[in-house]
Amino acid sequence: MGSAGQSASTEGRRLIALSREHDRLAAEARTAAERWMIASRTERHVAGSLAPLAAAGYTFLHDRAWPGSRSRAQIDHVLIGPGGVFILDTKAWAEVTIAGGRVFRGQLDVTDDFDGLADVAYGTEAVLAELGLAPGEVHVVIVLAGRDLRPTPIGTVTVVGERNAAAFIHAHGFRLTEAQIDTVVRATMDHFPVVAECSQSVDASVREPVLAAAEPEPLFEVEDITEILLAGLRAEPIEAWMAFLHPSQARLVRREFNGPSRIRGAAGTGKTVVGLHRAAYLARARPGRVLVTSYVKTLPTVLSALMARMAPEVGRRVEFAGVHAFANRLLKTRGIAVNLKPNEADLLFKAVWREFGIGGTLEQTDPDPDYWRDELSKVIKGRGLSTFEQYANLARTGRRRALGIDQRRAVWRMFTAYEKGLRARGIHDFDDQILLAEASLRATPCTDYSAVIIDEAQDLSCAMVRMLHLLVGDAPDGLTLIGDGQQSIYPGGFTLAEAGINIAGRGVVMSTNYRNTREIVEFAAHVIEGDQFTDIEGAIQTIDGIQEVPRTGPGPRTARFSSPRAHDAALGSVVRGLDGRWGDIGVLCATNWQVRDVKAALISSGIAVMDLAEYAGLPTNVVKVGTIKRAKGLEFRHVLVARVDPRLVGTEPGDDEALAIRRRELYVGMTRARDTLWVGVCP
Numbered sequence: 001m002g003s004a005g006q007s008a009s010t011e012g013r014r015l016i017a018l019s020r021e022h023d024r025l026a027a028e029a030r031t032a033a034e035r036w037m038i039a040s041r042t043e044r045h046v047a048g049s050l051a052p053l054a055a056a057g058y059t060f061l062h063d064r065a066w067p068g069s070r071s072r073a074q075i076d077h078v079l080i081g082p083g084g085v086f087i088l089d090t091k092a093w094a095e096v097t098i099a100g101g102r103v104f105r106g107q108l109d110v111t112d113d114f115d116g117l118a119d120v121a122y123g124t125e126a127v128l129a130e131l132g133l134a135p136g137e138v139h140v141v142i143v144l145a146g147r148d149l150r151p152t153p154i155g156t157v158t159v160v161g162e163r164n165a166a167a168f169i170h171a172h173g174f175r176l177t178e179a180q181i182d183t184v185v186r187a188t189m190d191h192f193p194v195v196a197e198c199s200q201s202v203d204a205s206v207r208e209p210v211l212a213a214a215e216p217e218p219l220f221e222v223e224d225i226t227e228i229l230l231a232g233l234r235a236e237p238i239e240a241w242m243a244f245l246h247p248s249q250a251r252l253v254r255r256e257f258n259g260p261s262r263i264r265g266a267a268g269t270g271k272t273v274v275g276l277h278r279a280a281y282l283a284r285a286r287p288g289r290v291l292v293t294s295y296v297k298t299l300p301t302v303l304s305a306l307m308a309r310m311a312p313e314v315g316r317r318v319e320f321a322g323v324h325a326f327a328n329r330l331l332k333t334r335g336i337a338v339n340l341k342p343n344e345a346d347l348l349f350k351a352v353w354r355e356f357g358i359g360g361t362l363e364q365t366d367p368d369p370d371y372w373r374d375e376l377s378k379v380i381k382g383r384g385l386s387t388f389e390q391y392a393n394l395a396r397t398g399r400r401r402a403l404g405i406d407q408r409r410a411v412w413r414m415f416t417a418y419e420k421g422l423r424a425r426g427i428h429d430f431d432d433q434i435l436l437a438e439a440s441l442r443a444t445p446c447t448d449y450s451a452v453i454i455d456e457a458q459d460l461s462c463a464m465v466r467m468l469h470l471l472v473g474d475a476p477d478g479l480t481l482i483g484d485g486q487q488s489i490y491p492g493g494f495t496l497a498e499a500g501i502n503i504a505g506r507g508v509v510m511s512t513n514y515r516n517t518r519e520i521v522e523f524a525a526h527v528i529e530g531d532q533f534t535d536i537e538g539a540i541q542t543i544d545g546i547q548e549v550p551r552t553g554p555g556p557r558t559a560r561f562s563s564p565r566a567h568d569a570a571l572g573s574v575v576r577g578l579d580g581r582w583g584d585i586g587v588l589c590a591t592n593w594q595v596r597d598v599k600a601a602l603i604s605s606g607i608a609v610m611d612l613a614e615y616a617g618l619p620t621n622v623v624k625v626g627t628i629k630r631a632k633g634l635e636f637r638h639v640l641v642a643r644v645d646p647r648l649v650g651t652e653p654g655d656d657e658a659l660a661i662r663r664r665e666l667y668v669g670m671t672r673a674r675d676t677l678w679v680g681v682c683p
């Protein structure tokens with residue numbers, strides 16, 4: 001009996017413990033169920049709020065698996081449409097505040113909770129870059145359910161209220177074509193698989209519950225939806241390359257370089273396009289500013305306008321400045337006085353040339369004072385040489401006249417007299433400005449920049465490259481040099497080794513020409529055929545690889561005139577004979593005075609013109625006229641290269657450096673043309 005009573009009591013206790021365990025599990029399941037129900041209601045509601053986007057061409061993927069994860073974590077929505085790819089996570093958070101770039105839920109800082117999604121976006125970018133999608137087209141959006149909150153960027157994600165989400169997405173405009181959307185949708189479906197239904201069997205029988213149909217009120221009226229759809233239409237149109245690249249370009253945009261790198265390639269191979277995307281990518285991916293710079297002072301303005309359309313969200317994180325403007329600003333902020341007087345410096349040079357050049361060994365070697373001005377500016381000051389020994393031993397890469405020790409002594413005498421003259425007058429030239437900036441950065445480093453991208457790097461002096469290198473040093477992905485030695489139009493070349501920069505194993509060559517037609521590429525290549533030049537990588541180069549040129553068009557035309565007057569008189573009718581808008585036409589000359597004459601000729605035949613010096617990349621319906629130097633890096637549908645010296649076309653290239661540089665300049669002018677090229681030759 002004793003033992004029977006005992007076993008009954010044990011069984012009783014066991015059942016009580018079991019029922020308690022059931023209660024605990026049931027409570028847990030109820031809490032979990034509530035969470036899921038809230039999440040599901042929230043997600044469904046948010047999905048409803050986004051529904052107007054379907055009419056605007058968006059495809060919705062709901063409840064997708066977290067890529068590469070076995071957990072049950074889900075991505076609420078992935079939207080793919082004309083504005084790009086949007087990875088959405090919905091949050092039904094009650095008390096949310098955003099302050100100082102952080103997100104708080106009540107007192108709790110939850111900003112770091114978004115890191116996982118940022119990683120998902122990073123992985124998605126990599127997968128879609130294989131198709132050519134530019135990395136900036138993948139966005140992470142945190143939607144706060146039921147809330148009204150304007151889009152607020154937090155690191156690489158954007159937090160937005162449910163009410164504002166659809167308009168925010170559609171305001172990205174029409175960046176992808178239907179065919180591109182289809183391609184991206186297919187790859188995105190593979191990348192974010194469907195969540196496998198979880199089939200936990202439930203050992204319980206319950207009465208079918210009767211649920212009240214308590215769906216929340218709709219968030220939008222018809223007017224709201226119309227407004228959302230209009231937002232997309234109002235977005236600025238973009239160029240094809242702003243959202244979709246060639247896969248090799250998209251890969252290069254994201255490529256990690258463990259130190260300074262160089263992107264090389266002939267005109268029109270998309271180097272600047274990659275540079276711009278890379279600037280935006282680096283600005284998004286890391287703290288600090290990104291500097292995009294170039295020798296041509298108008299180019300950064302144009303690139304900045306392109307960036308504003310391509311990736312408005314990176315905003316002020318990417319800074320565009322000509323290399324002189326950058327040095328000027330740096331010195332100003334640091335309170336270093338520069339008394340820049342280029343005209344007075346020119347007069348001073350003329351005086352020292354009269355005293356030390358004319359009638360001596362230098363004039364015998366080359367009677368052109370400009371050659372010696374370049375020797376001082378590009379060879380000596382462009383490198384910041386400070387002792388005669390340095391100059392005596394210098395290789396003088398790319399200079400056409402070999403100088404013996406006596407000639408070098410004579411140059412050095414002229415140089416020291418010039419420097420003394422500058423100091424006596426208390427003035428600086430442009431080279432001083434760079435050298436001062438370099439010295440200042442050496443003494444007091446600047447840590448504001450995480451990356452520097454130099455476009456048309458072949459045109460910078462050695463000291464300029466050294467100064468820019470000091471901003472980022474050899475940091476991974478810090479310095480990117482973009483350029484083409486074939487387009488080098490300033491004398492006094494140097495090698496990167498001289499500038500203390502090592503790019504071993506980090507040089508990339510681009511070889512597909514996206515800008516010009518095959519006819520234009522072949523025609524322009526003819527001008528520089530056999531041209532040998534020393535590239536900043538140090539090797540003597542001829543033509544940069546075989547270019548693939550997918551586009552074809554009409555053959556370029558050459559018109560020969562007996563005088564500049566006859567040439568200018570014909571220009572008006574050539575311009576009128578071109579189809580399309582005047583804004584698509586660029587008329588390019590070698591010198592400023594040719595520009596002045598050509599502008600006058602066009603104006604007198606009733607054609608509206610604008611000087612390239614004032615051009616800021618905005619579409620205007622006027623013909624752009626300017627020097628080829630100003631047109632560096634730019635492009636026009638139709639290009640008229642005007643007043644071309646007959647010596648530059650048709651004859652064999654000699655070993656004359658000045659002529660070789662002018663031929664390269666002509667080549668640069670010709671390769672600005674996308675579709676048609678006209679070349680006016682006159683003595």
Ligand SMILES: Nc1ncnc2c1ncn2[C@@H]1O[C@H](COP(=O)(O)OP(=O)(O)OP(=O)(O)O)[C@@H](O)[C@H]1O
Nearest residue numbers: 241245246266267268269270271272273514515633
């Ligand atoms: N993936 C692409 N798809 C379509 N067009 C492209 C693509 N990449 C570049 N382009 C076009 O080619 C043009 C030339 O590109 P970009 O200006 O980057 O060349 P570049 O190599 O810097 O030329 P340059 O050395 O002459 O300045 C661009 O303006 C753009 O119109």
